[in-house]
Amino acid sequence: MRLKDKIVLITGSYTGIGRAIARRCVAEGAKVVLNGLREELSEPLLEELGASNAVHHTIDITEADAPEYLVQKAIEAFGKLDAVVNNAAIVASSNMKTTTVPYLERMLAVNTIAPFAIIQAALPYLIKTKGCVVNIGSINSWSGEPNLLAYSISKGALMTMSRNLGDSLFREHGVRVNQINPGWILTEHELINQREQGMPEDWYKKLPDVFAPAKRLFKPEELATAAIYLMADESGPISGQVIEVEQFPMIGRNPPKK
Template identity: 45%
Template structure:
């Protein structure tokens, strides 16, 4: 895609899953990529697989200082930062009847505060470079309403939509773009483990009803990675402030006949 080769990109939560697929795609596009995760062994394995165009750093995004630290590490390693992918997040189950203040604070610290702090640090770097830049934040289709057992998670992703539009509106004159991917149901090792823990049998991803997978299959991480690369690239410029549903069906306004 246009304008990606040589760019320095930080992808949070990129040692495994969708984040790793994003990093892999960006390396294939000629980018230099900062791999981030919480587990040293997973980060090391990702860097070893993706090669010399990557560096790795660990950090817990529940800690406010981590956001600036990983952006600083990207600039130190590559001399600059051109793009940020706010991918890291958690999705613990919890309904309104089981939510506690501590649970709320933990989910929002990682899913909402950390993307804001990462964006803050990246924007400061973009301004020092006088370069413009691109921020892609990974949300969820649950941001529009969400499941009954994902109340706080859905709220945390909904807040990101407002953040994305606000940043885009404020930063457009500086050529700093902000867009959001609201990702639908995607198969990863973590999602597989979650679904089996909740009672689904191995291979569940191949037997989804058409209401969830009208194309006959679940989405794959590399497909989400392709959309991410597009929104980081010049091919999507100068578009900013958009909430983009990466899903197999219309998320808003879907016919009740389709979901009943």
């Protein structure tokens, strides 16, 4: 098992990508600290993973004491911390006209500042275990879609932080930091989001090639595989890197044929 006896804190892990990562961590021998906003969503996952393998703490990660609470939950329950997965995020549309300063500040608070604060709180324990951090970003980190302005800004800042800390923390403390930039992933939230925008129920089955050369979107479980690799010892000294989980290159893509 690739994560045998490792302790992993995963934010935003009651649903979607975070839940897929939590399931895979436990399958690979780890114990996990789960986090989310809705307590009722934690119950089925805790039952599935087993009381000996998972604990949880329901809290908004932007609350002042949330990073310390989450880290201490891991230490109290399992005695150490080997990895942090910063997955919790706001994914919402906005553009230059609709992005207010308070809106941007909230986006940055959840998607960039809270992950930084969690890393800061976890660092003393990660130093002891020579642990690692995996930040879940987005391919929109590179430039972003016109209607994902605030989101793209926040994920771009997260990517810069990942590269910076991936160098400095590894050199000084042996703590690795990497980022995964997912493309379009079919999660519960995305299904709801697209329905709210007026898309038909089966929209994801009829995607144009420009968005999905594979004729489908990624599954959360496929992204979880990348996260497991970066947390496992087999990834060796890899740090300060950004892995794109996408169906096409962001740079140098061949233009679609008309």
